[in-house]
Amino acid sequence: MSDESSVIEAVEKRLFIDGKWVEATRGATFDVVDPSTGEVLCAVADASPADGRAALEAAVAAQADFARTSPRDRADMLMAAYELLMERADDLALLMTLEMGKPLPEARGEIAYAAEFFRHFAGEAVRIDGGYQTAPAGNARFLIAKQPVGPCLLITPWNFPMAMGTRKLGPAIAAGCTSVIKPAHQTPLSMLALMGILAEAGVPAGAVNCVTAMDAGGVMEPLIRSGLARKLSFTGSTRVGRVLLEQSAEKVLRTSLELGGNAPFIVFEDADLDEAVDGAIAAKMRNMGEACTAANRLFVHNSIIDEFGRRLADRMGALTVGRGTEPDVKVGPLIDAAGLEKVRSLVADAVGRGATVLTGGEVAAGNGYFYPPTVLTGVPRDAAMADQEIFGPVAPLTPFSTEEEVVEAANDTEYGLVAYVFTNDLRRALRVAESIETGMVGLNQGVVSNPAAPFGGMKQSGLGREGGAVGIDEFLETKYIGIAVS
Numbered sequence: 001m002s003d004e005s006s007v008i009e010a011v012e013k014r015l016f017i018d019g020k021w022v023e024a025t026r027g028a029t030f031d032v033v034d035p036s037t038g039e040v041l042c043a044v045a046d047a048s049p050a051d052g053r054a055a056l057e058a059a060v061a062a063q064a065d066f067a068r069t070s071p072r073d074r075a076d077m078l079m080a081a082y083e084l085l086m087e088r089a090d091d092l093a094l095l096m097t098l099e100m101g102k103p104l105p106e107a108r109g110e111i112a113y114a115a116e117f118f119r120h121f122a123g124e125a126v127r128i129d130g131g132y133q134t135a136p137a138g139n140a141r142f143l144i145a146k147q148p149v150g151p152c153l154l155i156t157p158w159n160f161p162m163a164m165g166t167r168k169l170g171p172a173i174a175a176g177c178t179s180v181i182k183p184a185h186q187t188p189l190s191m192l193a194l195m196g197i198l199a200e201a202g203v204p205a206g207a208v209n210c211v212t213a214m215d216a217g218g219v220m221e222p223l224i225r226s227g228l229a230r231k232l233s234f235t236g237s238t239r240v241g242r243v244l245l246e247q248s249a250e251k252v253l254r255t256s257l258e259l260g261g262n263a264p265f266i267v268f269e270d271a272d273l274d275e276a277v278d279g280a281i282a283a284k285m286r287n288m289g290e291a292c293t294a295a296n297r298l299f300v301h302n303s304i305i306d307e308f309g310r311r312l313a314d315r316m317g318a319l320t321v322g323r324g325t326e327p328d329v330k331v332g333p334l335i336d337a338a339g340l341e342k343v344r345s346l347v348a349d350a351v352g353r354g355a356t357v358l359t360g361g362e363v364a365a366g367n368g369y370f371y372p373p374t375v376l377t378g379v380p381r382d383a384a385m386a387d388q389e390i391f392g393p394v395a396p397l398t399p400f401s402t403e404e405e406v407v408e409a410a411n412d413t414e415y416g417l418v419a420y421v422f423t424n425d426l427r428r429a430l431r432v433a434e435s436i437e438t439g440m441v442g443l444n445q446g447v448v449s450n451p452a453a454p455f456g457g458m459k460q461s462g463l464g465r466e467g468g469a470v471g472i473d474e475f476l477e478t479k480y481i482g483i484a485v486s
C-alpha cells in the first residue's frame with residue numbers, strides 16, 4: 001500500500017469532462033480536509049455553473065452513441081472497472097479514510113461493496129428484457145422494449161464516498177445512460193479516483209463526467225432546470241431531496257431519491273440477546289453511526305432492557321476511537337465540526353429530558369471531530385433524537401411493553417428506510433415486518449445493504465430502489481410498439 005502523501009498526490013484534482021481532466025473556470029479550487037486532524041489534505045477544482053453546463057453538454061453529446069454500444073461491451077466496461085477497484089483497494093481505502101475518516105478496514109470493506117455494484121450491474125446489462133404480446137382483440141401485437149432514459153444528473157453524499165457513486169453509475173452505464181456526477185464537497189477524492197478507473201476500463205469520453213464544487217445548488221440547479229438532462233438520481237438528506245424534487249418538476253425529470261432514515265431497532269423479550277447486541281453494534285457503529293441505515297431508536301422490551309443496556313455499553317465503551325489509519329481503531333472522527341456539534345446537542349437534549357448515560361457522552365479535548373461511542377437509556381419519545389438522524393455513535397434505548405405499542409412507536413416518524421427486528425418467534429417476526437412502514441427490514445440481522453437486494457425507502461426516505469434486479473429499471477424507459485397484423 002502507498003503512503004498517505006503519495007495517494008493524495010496520485011489522485012487527479014481537476015474536473016472530468018468529455019474524457020479529459022480540465023481546470024475549473026479561472027482555476028478556482030476548494031480545500032479537502034482530514035476530519036481526524038482538521039488539516040487541509042489538498043485542493044480540488046471548484047466548478048462554476050458554466051463548468052457544470054459543459055459537463056452536461058458532453059453527456060448529452062455522448063448519449064446517442066453510448067446508447068448504441070452493445071450490452072456486452074457495457075458489461076465488459078463494468079467488469080474491468082470492478083477488477084481495477086479490487087486491485088487498487090488498499091490505496092483507494094487509504095484515500096477514503098483520509099478524506100472521510102472511517103477506519104481503514106471499513107474503507108476497504110466499502111471499496112469491495114462499491115465494486116460489487118459494478119459486478120452486479122455487469123450481469124444486469126446483458127439481461128435487459130422486453131416482451132411480445134397479442135392484443136386482446138387479436139388484431140395487433142405489442143412489442144415491449146426498454147431504452148436508456150438519457151443523460152442523468154447524479155448527486156452523492158460524503159458518508160459512503162465510493163459506494164454511493166457506483167450504486168448510481170453501475171446501473172446508469174449498464175442501461176446505456178450518460179451522466180454527470182457531483183460528489184459531496186467533503187469527499188471529492190474517491191469519486192475523482194473512480195473517474196480515472198472508468199476511463200481506464202474503457203468507458204467512452206463524455207459517457208461519465210464529474211464536477212466537484214463548493215456551491216452545489218449554484219452548479220446543479222441550472223442543470224436540473226435546463227431540460228438537457230432526463231433524470232436526477234440523488235442520495236442525501238430529505239431536506240435537500242425535497243428541494244431537488246421541486247426543481248425536477250419543472251422539466252418533469254425522472255427522479256430517484258435515497259434520503260434520510262430514522263431506523264427503529266426492536267428487541268423483543270424472546271430474542272437471542274448475544275445476537276441482538278451484535279446486531280446493534282453492526283447497525284449502530286458501521287461508519288461511526290453516519291449511515292442512513294443506522295439504528296437511530298433502539299426499543300428494547302422492559303424485561304431485558306437493563307441487561308441489554310449493560311452488554312451494549314460494555315461492548316461500545318471498549319471500542320478504540322482514533323484516526324482511521326491507526327491499527328485497532330474502530331471508531332473514526334465525525335465528518336466535520338457541524339456534525340460533531342449536532343451529536344453533542346442531541347445528547348444534551350436527551351439527558352436534559354431524563355435519559356441516563358451508560359457509557360460515553362463526553363467529548364475529549366484535542367484536534368479532529370471525535371465523539372465517543374455512547375449508550376443512553378430511558379430516552380423519552382419526545383427527545384429531539386427520536387425524530388432526527390443522530391448521524392453519530394450514539395445508541396438511545398427506550399423501553400416498551402407490548403408489540404402493538406412498539407410498532408406504533410416505530411412508525412411514528414416521517415422516515416421509512418429500514419427497521420431491525422430481533423425475535424425468535426416467526427409469527428411475530430412476520431407480523432411486525434409486515435406492519436412496519438419501511439422499505440427494508442433486517443430480521444435478526446443488523447445489516448441490510450447488499451448490491452443484489454433492492455435498497456430504498458418509503459415515506460420521506462425516498463423514491464425508487466437502487467441495486468437488486470429492479471435497480472436498472474430506474475435508468476430505463478419502457479417503450480411499446482403496436483404492430484398491426486390484420
Ligand code: NAP
Nearest residue numbers: 156157158183184185216217220236237240258259260292
Ligand atoms: P446533503 O447535505 O443532502 O448532501 C448530499 C449531496 O447533495 C452532496 O453532494 C451535497 O453537496 C449536495 N447538495 C446539497 N445541497 C444541494 C442543492 N441545493 N442542490 C444540489 N445538490 C445539493 O446530505 P449529506 O449531509 O451529504 O449526507 C447525509 C444524508 O444522506 C443523510 O440524511 C443520510 O441519511 C443520507 N443518505 C441516504 C442514503 C440512502 O441510501 N437512503 C445513503 C447515504 C446517505 P455539498 O457537499 O456541496 O453540500
